[in-house]
Amino acid sequence: MNIPESNLQRVVIVGGGFGGLQVAKNLPAGKYQVVMVDRHNYHCFQPLLYQVATAGLEAGNIAFPLRKIFQTKDEFYFRMADVLEVDSENNRIITNIGALRYDMLILATGSATNFFGNKSLEGHSMAMKTIPEALDIRSLLLQNFEKAIDTDDLNERRRLMNIVIVGGGPTGVELAGAVSELKMHILPRDYPDLDFRWMEVKLLEGSDRILPGMAEVSSRKAEGFLKKLGVKVMVNTMVTDFDGNVITTKDDEIPAETLIWAAGVHCKPPEGLEPSVLVKGNRIETDVYNRVKGEEHIYAIGDAAFMPTEKYPDGHPMVAQPAIQQGRNLAKNLLRELKGKPWRPFRYVDLGSMATIGRTKAVSELPGWKSQGAIAWLIWIFVHLMALVGFRNRLVVFITWLYNFVNYNRDIRLIIRPFQTKKERLASLNVASDVPSE
Amino acid sequence: MNIPESNLQRVVIVGGGFGGLQVAKNLPAGKYQVVMVDRHNYHCFQPLLYQVATAGLEAGNIAFPLRKIFQTKDEFYFRMADVLEVDSENNRIITNIGALRYDMLILATGSATNFFGNKSLEGHSMAMKTIPEALDIRSLLLQNFEKAIDTDDLNERRRLMNIVIVGGGPTGVELAGAVSELKMHILPRDYPDLDFRWMEVKLLEGSDRILPGMAEVSSRKAEGFLKKLGVKVMVNTMVTDFDGNVITTKDDEIPAETLIWAAGVHCKPPEGLEPSVLVKGNRIETDVYNRVKGEEHIYAIGDAAFMPTEKYPDGHPMVAQPAIQQGRNLAKNLLRELKGKPWRPFRYVDLGSMATIGRTKAVSELPGWKSQGAIAWLIWIFVHLMALVGFRNRLVVFITWLYNFVNYNRDIRLIIRPFQTKKERLASLNVASDVPSE
Numbered sequence: 001m002n003i004p005e006s007n008l009q010r011v012v013i014v015g016g017g018f019g020g021l022q023v024a025k026n027l028p029a030g031k032y033q034v035v036m037v038d039r040h041n042y043h044c045f046q047p048l049l050y051q052v053a054t055a056g057l058e059a060g061n062i063a064f065p066l067r068k069i070f071q072t073k074d075e076f077y078f079r080m081a082d083v084l085e086v087d088s089e090n091n092r093i094i095t096n097i098g099a100l101r102y103d104m105l106i107l108a109t110g111s112a113t114n115f116f117g118n119k120s121l122e123g124h125s126m127a128m129k130t131i132p133e134a135l136d137i138r139s140l141l142l143q144n145f146e147k148a149i150d151t152d153d154l155n156e157r158r159r160l161m162n163i164v165i166v167g168g169g170p171t172g173v174e175l176a177g178a179v180s181e182l183k184m185h186i187l188p189r190d191y192p193d194l195d196f197r198w199m200e201v202k203l204l205e206g207s208d209r210i211l212p213g214m215a216e217v218s219s220r221k222a223e224g225f226l227k228k229l230g231v232k233v234m235v236n237t238m239v240t241d242f243d244g245n246v247i248t249t250k251d252d253e254i255p256a257e258t259l260i261w262a263a264g265v266h267c268k269p270p271e272g273l274e275p276s277v278l279v280k281g282n283r284i285e286t287d288v289y290n291r292v293k294g295e296e297h298i299y300a301i302g303d304a305a306f307m308p309t310e311k312y313p314d315g316h317p318m319v320a321q322p323a324i325q326q327g328r329n330l331a332k333n334l335l336r337e338l339k340g341k342p343w344r345p346f347r348y349v350d351l352g353s354m355a356t357i358g359r360t361k362a363v364s365e366l367p368g369w370k371s372q373g374a375i376a377w378l379i380w381i382f383v384h385l386m387a388l389v390g391f392r393n394r395l396v397v398f399i400t401w402l403y404n405f406v407n408y409n410r411d412i413r414l415i416i417r418p419f420q421t422k423k424e425r426l427a428s429l430n431v432a433s434d435v436p437s438e
Numbered sequence: 439m440n441i442p443e444s445n446l447q448r449v450v451i452v453g454g455g456f457g458g459l460q461v462a463k464n465l466p467a468g469k470y471q472v473v474m475v476d477r478h479n480y481h482c483f484q485p486l487l488y489q490v491a492t493a494g495l496e497a498g499n500i501a502f503p504l505r506k507i508f509q510t511k512d513e514f515y516f517r518m519a520d521v522l523e524v525d526s527e528n529n530r531i532i533t534n535i536g537a538l539r540y541d542m543l544i545l546a547t548g549s550a551t552n553f554f555g556n557k558s559l560e561g562h563s564m565a566m567k568t569i570p571e572a573l574d575i576r577s578l579l580l581q582n583f584e585k586a587i588d589t590d591d592l593n594e595r596r597r598l599m600n601i602v603i604v605g606g607g608p609t610g611v612e613l614a615g616a617v618s619e620l621k622m623h624i625l626p627r628d629y630p631d632l633d634f635r636w637m638e639v640k641l642l643e644g645s646d647r648i649l650p651g652m653a654e655v656s657s658r659k660a661e662g663f664l665k666k667l668g669v670k671v672m673v674n675t676m677v678t679d680f681d682g683n684v685i686t687t688k689d690d691e692i693p694a695e696t697l698i699w700a701a702g703v704h705c706k707p708p709e710g711l712e713p714s715v716l717v718k719g720n721r722i723e724t725d726v727y728n729r730v731k732g733e734e735h736i737y738a739i740g741d742a743a744f745m746p747t748e749k750y751p752d753g754h755p756m757v758a759q760p761a762i763q764q765g766r767n768l769a770k771n772l773l774r775e776l777k778g779k780p781w782r783p784f785r786y787v788d789l790g791s792m793a794t795i796g797r798t799k800a801v802s803e804l805p806g807w808k809s810q811g812a813i814a815w816l817i818w819i820f821v822h823l824m825a826l827v828g829f830r831n832r833l834v835v836f837i838t839w840l841y842n843f844v845n846y847n848r849d850i851r852l853i854i855r856p857f858q859t860k861k862e863r864l865a866s867l868n869v870a871s872d873v874p875s876e
Contacts, residue, residue, distance in 0.1 A: 042852045058496040060850045067628040080584045146518045190505040403830050412498045414480045
């Protein structure tokens with residue numbers, strides 16, 4: 001990778017998500033040479049992916065070109081590449097476009113969908129961690145309705161209309177709410193030939209309540225909101241298999257074409273790290289300065305980092321805030337280093353959590369103040385608008401939300417690139433689709 | 439296809455472009471049963487495709503869900519399907535999801551990119567007639583710059599940065615202008631490591647002037663505007679081949695990775711029509727009522743229709759206005775039919791034509807008034823905003839244009855789905871990329 005050498009120390013940031021972005025933003029020009037490497041050329045605002053998947057927002061509304069962030073700073077470089085390996089002995093990383101030397105390496109590689117080794121589930125389910133994945137879900141949802149009107153087999157029609165979401169965390173809850181609103185307000189107008197009493201939206205959660213990371217009152221209220229929207233919430237329910245036609249749980253079989261998997265994440269750090277530092281879900285163990293255990297010049301932040309503390313013995317939650325705060329803290333420590341000052345340990349300030357279920361329906365837990373319903377919903381809107389990167393994105397998202405709210409509408413229900421399910425791909429290869437799970 | 443039978447006559451419209459949309463909009467509910475079939479579930483505003491390709495607009499800004507247009511009318515149906523064949527003997531069409539009976543069939547199938555049989559050109563060039571194609575161009579443009587910074591071979595770098603547009607009609611001219619503005623205002627800030635004096639934007643036209651469909655003054659002015667933006671305009675230049683590395687013209691070889699082909703269209707009507715009705719570029723010959731020659735119940739409109747008249751012996755121009763006006767006229771004639779009134783022949787009202795080249799630079803020919811420069815540019819903006827389908831689209835496009843104008847910026851420079859060139863696809867299949875033209 002041809003990055004010119006300079007007399008500044010080189011900080012290489014792998015990943016332009018919430019954490020990596022904060023490191024870059026908080027390092028002023030002229031202190032370090034900064035190189036960010038990401039496989040995409042944009043930052044994706046993951047908390048709103050579910051709205052891209054449900055035709056509420058455009059892909060571009062929640063993405064921001066990473067190069068734009070670097071425009072104003074000298075000695076800041078961006079490279080679009082896949083990082084394959086960390087070669088810590090030689091202080092360099094290996095990417096698909098060559099090797100890159102570092103003085104400090106920051107792994108902000110986030111997390112990926114975890115199917116816990118179930119290949120059949122992985123092959124037939126939809127994940128929702130990236131923009132292309134969200135667009136695929138949007139296409140599949142709409143394609144299924146196009147197919148449903150075209151079949152006279154009522155069982156098949158119901159199967160095509162069913163949407164099953166697995167995982168009762170904020171992502172699953174918000175997605176279930178958004179799909180239900182499609183069912184209530186949008187789809188019946190678009191498909192007058194279909195009877196939407198047949199369509200079922202199911203949210204499956206393995207533990208005994210949805211939003212298990214939040215307080216009980218939030219779980220209870222969120223479940224109430226979902227039920228009002230017609231979502232069937234099933235707790236204590238583990239999915240064991242999905243063959244593209246029927247979802248199997250411990251006690252039941254659910255015929256459905258669409259399973260959206262929001263039930264787990266794990267980390268996929270580059271190769272080359274000491275196996276002993278990869279702990280729970282492959283997170284990379286760090287000390288309180290985000291320095292990777294046993295390494296001197298490698299740091300991990302955000303989802304990728306496992307930093308056990310007294311208050312968080314199991315590591316920090318894998319959401320945006322710890323990543324943002326660790327990114328900021330690490331950048332400040334790197335600046336302290338230059339001044340010969342001692343580093344400050346990371347201390348997580350829990351700003352709370354929230355989930356929106358639908359129009360005027362949300363749950364919010366701010367420090368010292370829990371709320372549910374319309375107030376929580378307005379807080380949710382405000383927080384998410386402010387957190388979006390880019391003024392244009394904020395403005396357009398605000399207008400789109402306002403427009404959709406007033407009109408009970410979502411105009412982005414476009415099948416730009418039709419999605420081919422695994423069944424269809426196999427069929428087009430003339431292979432039986434009921435091959436045993438690989 | 440399961441469309442319920444009704445006691446109304448059934449009008450089947452194939453294609454939801456400018457023409458098909460007008461037929462549907464101008465037929466009130468309760469007069470006919472209307473079925474529209476399109477392979478996409480949205481109407482695409484093709485005149486702005488070049489802005490999607492050059493990161494100025496989102497895909498969703500220029501698309502409108504077709505089902506939404508049909509929501510309010512009874513006995514209006516939409517089906518997403520590929521029409522394969524017209525079986526006029528049995529008054530039905532054959533699609534990939536089954537057959538459909540018609541009483542009247544309207545072919546509004548538009549036109550497709552024409553490579554004039556040159557397979558090698560077709561395989562390596564980018565077309566721009568659909569939204570996915572425009573998104574592919576956007577990805578490829580940006581990917582090439584990511585690659586260009588990563589090579590030390592200056593010739594290869596220049597080759598990657600070169601953009602060649604073939605076809606000097608409005609599409610080619612507008613695209614060349616938009617790419618040049620990227621080169622002038624956006625890309626140098628994003629890629630400070632590249633020297634943009636190396637980047638060449640070339641517009642190749644086979645005839646002796648660009649915009650050959652407009653007056654000479656417009657051609658001259660447009661060429662002047664393009665030159666000011668640094669576009670190299672080459673008239674009397676025919677491309678004979680492109681192998682993915684070098685573009686061959688009669689007298690020259692141009693090393694380039696990207697060739698955008700806007701040099702010709704032809705029609706691809708469904709199978710089954712009498713070969714004798716397929717004339718120039720496969721357009722379907724009709725009488726002045728848009729009735730297909732020799733057929734009683736089949737009509738063709740817009741690009742798909744070849745209607746020679748005294749004023750237009752070679753058929754009407756293949757642009758939006760004839761399609762819109764023919765669609766309207768045909769719908770009105772269908773209503774006249776119900777009242778037993780005689781049909782009115784189509785008469786084209788030329789509302790003029792225009793092309794925008796860049797900021798405050800456009801040429802416009804309205805009836806009786808030619809203008810160039812800022813006034814023409816304002817007219818262009820007004821006309822295109824008004825013509826967009828959907829209030830939200832208009833509002834968001836207006837805001838985006840205003841934002842981009844003020845900031846000299848285009849935030850949508852996102853590589854959402856990386857594009858794989860034919861060379862790369864062949865390479866990944868371990869096949870030599872220099873196979874002889876198929």
